[in-house]
Amino acid sequence: VWIDAGTQIFFAYAIGLGALTALGGYNRFNNNCYKDAIILALINSGTSFFAGFVVFSILGFMATEQGVHISKVAESGPDLAFIAYPQAITLMPVALLWAALFFFMLLLLGLDSQFVGVDVFITGLLDLLPASYYIRFQREISVVLCCTLCFVIDLSVVTDGGMYVFQLFDYYSASATTLLWQAFWECAVIAWVYRADRFMDDVACMIGYRACxxxxxxxxxxxxxxCM
Known part of the structure; x- marks a missing residue:
């Protein structure tokens, strides 16, 4: 349970995935990253807390309708989004409208996650290239090539055995153990290879003071x- 909770926190805050690093690169040099981290944590926690009321109110209603315990209604993941929630929506007034809004929301949630994911990959790739390799519209070209490659790879998910491919990716590439060890080694590199004091000096140079x-x-x- 604790590992699953930790995984959810990692995904909610995009910890260890490079998203915060890539998006932070668009800030001013003297931007207070510690202040941003506190604001992000408060907003994200508040949003998750509110979403908990929404999710479990629907699950509680479905459990009452079916006469079963709430744990038997649906598991987390595809069953919750594509079975339990659509069933609950059919019992609401103007069900078609709510169903359209719900699946449109799922579409937007997937798209904005992909925006950041592609930007992380492209930013890291272009930062590695020397200035002599610069060409006009190289970022736009890189985004098109990356999206095309992802599209070709993801075609395997819409085949007859696509659900098994999805579960394979979900279990190995986005599992709790993978994320925890990834964060562990990121901290190890910053603290013991780059050195923690050197890193704090760099941040102090940016924001004007040294952290606690x-x-x-x-x-x-x-x-x-x-993480261990």
């Missing part, structure tokens, strides 16, 4: 212990 010492200990020890 406990930030160093979190990066060097506490976060790595939690």
């Amino acid at each position: 010492p406990w930030m160093k200990w979190c990066r060097s020890f506490f976060t790595m212990l939690v």
